[in-house]
Amino acid sequence: MTDKDQTHNGDTRADDDAPLNGEAMPEADAEDAAAEEAEAQIAPEAVIEGLRDQLLRALAEQENTRKRAQRDVKDARDYAVTGFARDMLDVADNLARALAAVSDEARASAGPALANLLEGVELTERRLSSTLERHGVKKLSPEPGDPLDPNRHQAAAQVPAPQPKGSIAHVMQPGYVIGERTLRAAMVVVSAGPAEGGGAADAGSKTADTADAPQPKRPDGGVDVSA
Numbered sequence: 001m002t003d004k005d006q007t008h009n010g011d012t013r014a015d016d017d018a019p020l021n022g023e024a025m026p027e028a029d030a031e032d033a034a035a036e037e038a039e040a041q042i043a044p045e046a047v048i049e050g051l052r053d054q055l056l057r058a059l060a061e062q063e064n065t066r067k068r069a070q071r072d073v074k075d076a077r078d079y080a081v082t083g084f085a086r087d088m089l090d091v092a093d094n095l096a097r098a099l100a101a102v103s104d105e106a107r108a109s110a111g112p113a114l115a116n117l118l119e120g121v122e123l124t125e126r127r128l129s130s131t132l133e134r135h136g137v138k139k140l141s142p143e144p145g146d147p148l149d150p151n152r153h154q155a156a157a158q159v160p161a162p163q164p165k166g167s168i169a170h171v172m173q174p175g176y177v178i179g180e181r182t183l184r185a186a187m188v189v190v191s192a193g194p195a196e197g198g199g200a201a202d203a204g205s206k207t208a209d210t211a212d213a214p215q216p217k218r219p220d221g222g223v224d225v226s227a
Contacts, residue, residue, distance in 0.1 A: 081137075092129065093173070142171055142188060144168055161194075
């Protein structure tokens with residue numbers, strides 16, 4: 001082989017190892033280049049607007065967190081005695097029952113010892129009621145005729161009563177609220193409306209009057225029963 005042929009073969013191998021001018025760039029490099037080009041094309045105003053939106057969202061989230069924390073603290077302060085207050089309701093009920101069991105005649109004829117006992121029980125009941133109110137616990141005492149509130153009243157029965165239908169006819173047990181929450185619903189009897197006895201009586205008298213009245217007669221002398 002001549003020196004010219006060797007030189008030709010070496011140039012061919014060198015050309016094979018070199019990258020072609022028309023060869024495409026690797027895919028990763030192309031993506032990076034596209035991203036850099038896109039970032040370069042973003043206007044400064046758009047960047048500022050995006051940062052402003054992120055700041056406003058962060059401030060709103062911080063404000064919501066602060067309000068939730070304040071609400072939790074207020075609930076913990078207002079309803080911290082809920083369990084204890086619920087247990088004390090039985091004591092208040094027993095004191096009220098004890099005072100209700102003494103009639104007016106017994107009070108009038110009570111000796112000094114019984115009078116002092118009754119006065120002490122009444123004083124204890126008033127003191128307990130004022131203590132509960134000081135801690136946010138208030139007594140619910142609906143009156144007959146008041147509308148029924150499902151959030152504050154518990155209907156135990158429904159009976160005919162002179163009060164409007166659906167309203168309270170009788171209070172069996174008072175209720176209590178603590179803050180805005182119902183600690184114990186008042187147990188009440190609901191009115192079903194006035195008793196419907198008058199209609200039956202009117203119907204009976206109408207039947208009797210009809211029986212006593214003379215029956216119309218047919219032209220042939222018989223009784224006309226077509227009516």
